Amino acid sequence: xxxxxxxxxxxxxxxxxxxxxxxxxxxxxxxxxxxxxxxxxxxxxxxxxxxxxxxxxxxxxxxxxxxxxxxxxxxxxxxxxxxxxxxxxxxxxxxxxxxxxxxxxxxxxxxxxxxxxxxxxxxxxxxxxxxxxxxxxxxxxxxxxxxxxxxxxxxxxxxxxxxxxxxxxxxxxxxxxxxxxxxxxxxxxxxxxxxxxxxxxxxxxxxxxxxxxxxxxxxx
Amino acid sequence: xxxxxxxxxxxxxxxxxxxxxxxxxxxxxxxxxxxxxxxxxxxxxxxxxxxxxxxxxxxxxxxxxxxxxxxxxxxxxxxxxxxxxxxxxxxxxxxxxxxxxxxxxxxxxxxxxxxxxxxxxxxxxxxxxxxxxxxxxxxxxxxxxx
Numbered sequence: 001x002x003x004x005x006x007x008x009x010x011x012x013x014x015x016x017x018x019x020x021x022x023x024x025x026x027x028x029x030x031x032x033x034x035x036x037x038x039x040x041x042x043x044x045x046x047x048x049x050x051x052x053x054x055x056x057x058x059x060x061x062x063x064x065x066x067x068x069x070x071x072x073x074x075x076x077x078x079x080x081x082x083x084x085x086x087x088x089x090x091x092x093x094x095x096x097x098x099x100x101x102x103x104x105x106x107x108x109x110x111x112x113x114x115x116x117x118x119x120x121x122x123x124x125x126x127x128x129x130x131x132x133x134x135x136x137x138x139x140x141x142x143x144x145x146x147x148x149x150x151x152x153x154x155x156x157x158x159x160x161x162x163x164x165x166x167x168x169x170x171x172x173x174x175x176x177x178x179x180x181x182x183x184x185x186x187x188x189x190x191x192x193x194x195x196x197x198x199x200x201x202x203x204x205x206x207x208x209x210x211x212x213x214x215x216x217x218x219x220x
Numbered sequence: 221x222x223x224x225x226x227x228x229x230x231x232x233x234x235x236x237x238x239x240x241x242x243x244x245x246x247x248x249x250x251x252x253x254x255x256x257x258x259x260x261x262x263x264x265x266x267x268x269x270x271x272x273x274x275x276x277x278x279x280x281x282x283x284x285x286x287x288x289x290x291x292x293x294x295x296x297x298x299x300x301x302x303x304x305x306x307x308x309x310x311x312x313x314x315x316x317x318x319x320x321x322x323x324x325x326x327x328x329x330x331x332x333x334x335x336x337x338x339x340x341x342x343x344x345x346x347x348x349x350x351x352x353x354x355x356x357x358x359x360x361x362x363x364x365x366x
Binding site: 021022024025028029030031032033034036037039040041042043044045046048049073074077078081 | 306309310313321322325326328329330332333337340341344346347348349350355358359362364365366
């Protein structure tokens, strides 16, 4: 009997501490969850209403929405409700389906990452068709990005237009390009990495070039 | 040369010894040591002895740096109860031990990711302080996410 009582006291104390979790821990936990689910936690209690607006790592996945237009709307609404005083360190976007459907999402994520000085950006496509895609040029001029990963999961499924000027990533340390066709236009030779002075880790996996004869990789 | 030892005191006044070069993986302790040489006992008023024992076990690990990620994952996996993980996260936050904080929070996220909101309330002991009308108002306000 005594033992049961004691156990109740301990678990009451524990309940109390857990329900008083600092916002910092809650937002850190939310950072590891899909963003749609994170927004839904606003319904848990009054304290949780705005915690999702301050998480510093965003995971956006088109499969969390029933249709692509719903996902596009979700991303728009979620980004506009964010607390803009919070530093965002990482954004991950993955989507399934035709790139054209998600063009506006990719553009707003790239703009968001650029304006919010994000240090890690990951964009991943699943099951896509063969149409070409052009990123906003300023993706390749971010001065804060340290880690960039652009990947599709179809072999040569995709053509990505890249701007014809050296990529200006002074802070970039890791670059991963996977299953992409780089389309340079009509220049013969182009030194992509001359301005990537901090690049330490470069992965080119199943990448092809189109309209480019020489691909220069000069790293120290 | 003998290794310098620090003494940490939990909220419930239990003492734990740990070698200084291991203890300074905690940024909080590192700063204390820098400031005053931390000759005496370092009090940790928000960490209970059970949790502090776990933190000391973690700090005492003898892993090569490249095995460290796997070790910390396994360490939190083996203590997979949500209340323990949250206590660990709190201690890691106070002591500023980033890897432990990340691993504990990631594990909690992994455990609750398929829960309904009601199940999350139960697991994290959250009291719903809204009336059904108020809760509906929140779902309407953020209807694009529900």
